Amino acid sequence: MIRGLAFAGATxxxxxxxxxxxxxxxxxxxxxPGEGRVFPASLDYRNANGTLxxxxxxxxxxxxxxxxxxxxxxxxxxxxxxxxxxxxxxLSAESAQRQWTRRGAQDPLFAASDGSNCPSxxxxxxxSHSLLLDHGLIRIARPWPPRDVKPDFTIEVVRDPSxxxxxxxxxxxxxxxxxxxxxxxxxxxxxxxxAMGFAYDPKSGMPLPVDPATGKPVSGNLMADGRVLSxxxxxxxxxxxxxxxxxxxxxxxxxxxxxxxxxxYAAQQVDAKGxxxxxxxxxxxxxxxxxxxxxxxxxxxxxxxxxxxxxWEKTPVAAKAKLSPEVRAFRDSVARxxxxxxxxxxxxxxxxxxxxxxxxxxxxxxxxxxxHNMSFMGMDVAPGxxxxxxxxxxxxxxxxxxxxxxITCTGKPHPHYGRTILTSDPGYALTTGxxxxxxxxxxxxxxxxxxxxxxxxxxxxxxxxxxxxYYERRYNIGxxxxxxxxxxxxxxxx
Amino acid sequence: MKGALLLGVALFTGAQDTQQAVRFIACxxxxxxxxxxxxxCWLASDPAxxxxxxxxxxxxxxxxxxxxxxxxxVAKDGGDPCGGTVIEPARVSVLEAPCTRHLIKDEGxxxxxxxxxxxxxxxxxxxxxLPEKPFAEGRFTIxxxxxxxxxxxxxxxxxxxxxxxxxxxxxxxxxxxAGVAQTVPERVSGQEIVEDAALARTRADVxxxxxxxxxxxxxxxxxxxxxxxxxxxxxxxxLRWPAARRVDVRILPDAGGR
Numbered sequence: 001m002i003r004g005l006a007f008a009g010a011t012x013x014x015x016x017x018x019x020x021x022x023x024x025x026x027x028x029x030x031x032x033p034g035e036g037r038v039f040p041a042s043l044d045y046r047n048a049n050g051t052l053x054x055x056x057x058x059x060x061x062x063x064x065x066x067x068x069x070x071x072x073x074x075x076x077x078x079x080x081x082x083x084x085x086x087x088x089x090x091l092s093a094e095s096a097q098r099q100w101t102r103r104g105a106q107d108p109l110f111a112a113s114d115g116s117n118c119p120s121x122x123x124x125x126x127x128s129h130s131l132l133l134d135h136g137l138i139r140i141a142r143p144w145p146p147r148d149v150k151p152d153f154t155i156e157v158v159r160d161p162s163x164x165x166x167x168x169x170x171x172x173x174x175x176x177x178x179x180x181x182x183x184x185x186x187x188x189x190x191x192x193x194x195a196m197g198f199a200y201d202p203k204s205g206m207p208l209p210v211d212p213a214t215g216k217p218v219s220g221n222l223m224a225d226g227r228v229l230s231x232x233x234x235x236x237x238x239x240x241x242x243x244x245x246x247x248x249x250x251x252x253x254x255x256x257x258x259x260x261x262x263x264x265y266a267a268q269q270v271d272a273k274g275x276x277x278x279x280x281x282x283x284x285x286x287x288x289x290x291x292x293x294x295x296x297x298x299x300x301x302x303x304x305x306x307x308x309x310x311x312w313e314k315t316p317v318a319a320k321a322k323l324s325p326e327v328r329a330f331r332d333s334v335a336r337x338x339x340x341x342x343x344x345x346x347x348x349x350x351x352x353x354x355x356x357x358x359x360x361x362x363x364x365x366x367x368x369x370x371x372h373n374m375s376f377m378g379m380d381v382a383p384g385x386x387x388x389x390x391x392x393x394x395x396x397x398x399x400x401x402x403x404x405x406x407i408t409c410t411g412k413p414h415p416h417y418g419r420t421i422l423t424s425d426p427g428y429a430l431t432t433g434x435x436x437x438x439x440x441x442x443x444x445x446x447x448x449x450x451x452x453x454x455x456x457x458x459x460x461x462x463x464x465x466x467x468x469x470y471y472e473r474r475y476n477i478g479x480x481x482x483x484x485x486x487x488x489x490x491x492x493x494x
Numbered sequence: 495m496k497g498a499l500l501l502g503v504a505l506f507t508g509a510q511d512t513q514q515a516v517r518f519i520a521c522x523x524x525x526x527x528x529x530x531x532x533x534x535c536w537l538a539s540d541p542a543x544x545x546x547x548x549x550x551x552x553x554x555x556x557x558x559x560x561x562x563x564x565x566x567x568v569a570k571d572g573g574d575p576c577g578g579t580v581i582e583p584a585r586v587s588v589l590e591a592p593c594t595r596h597l598i599k600d601e602g603x604x605x606x607x608x609x610x611x612x613x614x615x616x617x618x619x620x621x622x623x624l625p626e627k628p629f630a631e632g633r634f635t636i637x638x639x640x641x642x643x644x645x646x647x648x649x650x651x652x653x654x655x656x657x658x659x660x661x662x663x664x665x666x667x668x669x670x671x672a673g674v675a676q677t678v679p680e681r682v683s684g685q686e687i688v689e690d691a692a693l694a695r696t697r698a699d700v701x702x703x704x705x706x707x708x709x710x711x712x713x714x715x716x717x718x719x720x721x722x723x724x725x726x727x728x729x730x731x732x733l734r735w736p737a738a739r740r741v742d743v744r745i746l747p748d749a750g751g752r
Binding site: 197198199200208300 | 524526528530531532533534536553554555556557558559590597610615617618619620644645646647648649650651654655658700703704707708
């Protein structure tokens with residue numbers, strides 16, 4: 001009887017959740033620098049799959065004059081320009097396109113330094129910003145060779161439609177910089193991203209890296225190529241590279257930005273088909289992230305990854321019958337997707353950071369959760385960088401819009417590719433200078449995905465199905481159509 | 495803790511002499527027994543005898559693109575889960591020599607369901623039992639693969655972690671590190687097996703660096719040529735050959751801690 005009442009209330013809860021979502025921030029979903037809005041304790045934004053919720057510890061917070069929300073450099077950008085709340089604190093290609101339609105090249109998002117394919121191109125033309133507009137990619141210029149490192153490979157440009165690597169002023173020969181193009185990573189849920197589950201990084205065979213500024217170990221899960229180790233260093237890097245801010249941020253600014261970044265959580269809260277993601281015993285949604293312990297291994301000390309949705313497997317038949325067919329089907333699918341994510345094993349082959357040099361073997365049979373193993377977050381507790389092949393041939397999807405580099409290993413050949421590698425982004429190797437690290441990219445957060453397409457570091461998957469299709473092709477997994485759809489539904493619910 | 499340390503530091507008893515020892519170089523074959531995660535079988539045939547061995551029990555697994563050096567003992571009651579004579583304990587070193595990759599089907603073999611090995615580094619959120627005073631001299635040994643100075647997962651890292659934890663727990667202490675390399679040439683499967691003498695130092699440097707990264711003061715850590723007395727044989731499960739590739743560590747708590 002009580003159960004019946006409880007689940008009769010489920011429909012009401014769904015309606016309430018949708019109603020709440022409809023009460024989202026009425027202001028423009030795009031945050032311009034210096035607007036001075038108040039960031040509320042809870043902030044919802046709709047997206048194609050439902051509603052994203054951001055929670056701010058100890059919110060609300062006045063953003064007037066706050067350095068995360070204020071243009072502190074000459075190009076008019078603030079941190080928030082590329083880390084938009086409505087996009088789960090990342091930046092979707094859709095948002096970039098909207099801003100172009102509104103303001104064209106006048107919007108600071110399209111700053112010549114990195115919001116265009118190359119600063120030398122005519123900045124008023126859409127084509128000069130095609131990588132940002134069509135793929136959500138920001139130009140990242142890395143010094144070559146890396147500072148204080150003698151690389152064991154050479155790098156040549158095979159082709160470069162962005163023009164920047166061959167540019168006389170900004171290219172490899174002219175400026176000693178390699179331009180790669182990457183998605184902005186979400187600035188949220190840092191409790192998890194910074195968490196250290198183990199004292200060692202098995203991918204390097206050494207203890208966790210130490211932040212040179214503090215002498216303390218850090219998680220190693222920041223930045224696609226691990227080029228800096230702490231939020232403070234990331235901030236300094238971003239301030240000079242992306243904000244055009246030439247002076248160092250002052251201590252107070254840094255403290256305020258870090259304080260905000262460590263208080264903000266983002267996750268999908270309501271699904272357009274399935275309703276509230278924390279309904280009827282499920283622990284989906286943002287609140288669970290905000291209150292749970294971080295850095296726990298799903299198989300050892302934490303809860304199994306994505307078992308937040310396990311309650312939906314146990315919904316009594318009578319209660320299920322009270323849900324609409326669409327809600328029922330979605331919940332079942334998400335719960336199945338979580339199982340597939342954890343339990344469907346496949347052969348992982350020739351992936352540096354997994355199959356070498358740790359000792360797991362090549363191949364090794366495991367599931368998605370082998371790497372995406374952190375409870376509530378799906379990051380790698382271990383931590384570190386892995387080569388999924390998203391940027392390296394022969395595995396990468398065709399990317400005629402991206403630069404293509406030829407890497408030649410001058411010392412030992414790469415353990416899986418041999419002496420020569422064709423890549424659109426050497427990734428971690430641009431930091432370490434090691435051929436064995438070509439294409440290795442730091443694992444990503446899996447939260448708030450519905451708000452921030454496209455996916456993978458180079459935006460090669462235009463939607464969530466594209467992510468699954470890539471894995472299917474790369475590892476010949478043999479997902480059924482149902483399993484693919486279940487995984488897509490799981491990801492849209494995160 | 496003192497008792498545990500003393501148990502760990504046993505004279506090498508040569509268990510390898512009481513079971514049939516096996517050592518050869520071959521290209522590995524992966525048998526895709528799908529019995530859950532990490533359930534695949536690794537097989538390798540001794541080119542001298544043609545006997546196919548199951549080397550899956552090795553903590554470090556082969557790479558199907560490279561030859562492997564197999565060292566181990568034929569298990570007394572190993573069964574036949576993979577279609578090969580079981581070697582256990584076993585050690586696998588991945589060599590640079592290329593191999594043509596081979597994957598074969600399960601052919602009815604079940605493989606082994608994965609179980610977390612006893613030698614696994616515990617997460618930082620686990621509560622660790624600290625040693626009791628008076629602190630004893632600590633002796634530790636970290637094993638390495640052939641021609642490798644890499645700290646491998648669920649074997650070398652386990653012993654490294656034990657070393658570092660003890661070093662941290664009994665500070666202030668002096669720490670002496672001695673690297674060992676297999677510098678005496680031996681022939682295995684028609685190939686000469688020998689390590690560069692400099693690898694001993696490289697291995698010792700890796701361990702020293704790891705200790706310092708975890709917070710041991712550099713001036714407290716000294717690399718020495720050799721350490722007196724026995725090494726920790728448990729790191730090799732009684733195998734003699736891999737014991738020639740290791741780092742020994744002696745941790746000497748200052749008098750105040752004893």
